[in-house]
Amino acid sequence: MDIDAFVTAHRPTWHRLEHLVNQRSSLTGAEVDELVDLYQRVSTHLSIVRSSSSDLMLTGRLSALVARARSAVTGAHAPAWRELVRFCTVTFPVVAYRARWWWLGSAAAFMAVAWGMSAWIAANPEVQASIASPDQINQLVNEDFANYYSEHPAASFASGVWVNNAWIAAQMILYSIALGLPIPYVLYVNAANVAVSAGLMASRGKLDIFFGLITPHGLLELTAVFLAGAVGMRLGWKVVDPGPRRRVEVLAEQGRAVMSVALGLVVVLFVSGLIEAFVTPSGLPTWARVGIGVLAEVVFLTYVIVFGRRALRQNETGDLERAPDVAPTA
Structure with a gap:
């Protein structure tokens, strides 16, 4: 040339x-x-x-x-701190708020199964016998259930709880790939696990101890699990019914939005794990421990409602990708 x-x-x-x-x-x-x-x-x-x-x-x-x-x-990239602020005030809360009816439905179904199954277990000795022997049940309700929260060092227990709960939430989000169909089963299994403990504790008149230990961390923890299931099922439904848009576009946009929930729930479940490790087994009176759990739950729900509603009014979708439709290339 x-x-x-x-x-x-x-x-x-x-x-x-x-x-x-x-x-x-x-x-x-x-x-x-x-x-x-x-x-x-x-x-x-x-x-x-x-x-x-x-x-x-x-x-x-x-x-x-x-x-x-x-x-x-x-254009220039926004500073990292601005992206973090946007994630906390727009991206995560708006995706959670958009999934509010799926979220509420997941919570209602979970509670209905857990309450119904626990009442059935508590009222039927033959069902209890099929779960464990009388000595094993007494060991559980009198010692093991309470000791579970204090038998390990708090820091290691918190990290273990965090990883376990994050994995459950991640599973439900990943199941959105299968149109969210396995998610109700995962919620059912977790509801059954809660129901077994509640039913056995109720059968021995220890339901006050059950709620005193499960409520401080359980409210926030279960709320996070319900949210993970909600966004996973909502994504699956969007694939089935994408509306007037192309299915691949909806899947890409909603998939990125769901990933923002996965990132946000890492923090939420971390807080829940700290409460479970340091507050639940503490020597605080029951009303104080429960109060901390209720406060954490109210703060989280208020945060989602306030910031999520505001972002929704601004037509935000929570999509992590805000690039133009056609990007210049070299």
Whole structure:
């Protein structure tokens, strides 16, 4: 390739692009379109020069011009702290708020199963006998249930609880790939586990101890699990019924939004794990421990409702990807 002829032919284009970049704060709509077009063309010129010429000065000049044009076209990235603030005040709460009816439905179904099954277990000795022997039940209700929260060092117990609960939430979000169909079963299994403990404790008149130990951390923990199930099932339904939009577009947008919930629940479940490790087995009176759990639950729900409703009014979707439909490429 004749590099001199190439430079002569395209120098006006480079000069025009440089002028538009220098004036980018006052460009008209047509000039913005021209800037994007010239950026793509000069990017191609740079690729040709790199592959066909050893002129380092020319390569450096075009590289700098393309970099400046890319900055003008795509804009500067927001500082990391702004992205974090946006995630906390918009992205996570709006996705949770949009899934509020699925969230409420998951909670209602879970509680109905747990209450119904626990009452059935408490009222039927033959059912209790099929679960464990009388001695084992007495051991559970008199010692093991309470000792579970204090038999390990608090820090290691908190981390173990956090990992376990995060895994349960992650499972339900991942099950959205299967249209959310396995999620009701996962919720049912967890409801059954709660019901067995509640039913056995109730059968021995220890229901006050059960709620005194389960409520401080259980409210926030179960709320997080319900939210994970809700967004997973909502995503699955959006695939079935995408509305007027293309199914692949809805799946991509909602999938990214669901990932924001997964990230947010890591923090929520961490707080729940701290409460379970340090508050539940503490020497505080029952009313104080329960009060801490209720306060954490109220703060979380208020946060979601206030910020989620505000973001919804601003037509936010919670999509983590806010790039333009067609991004310039080099």
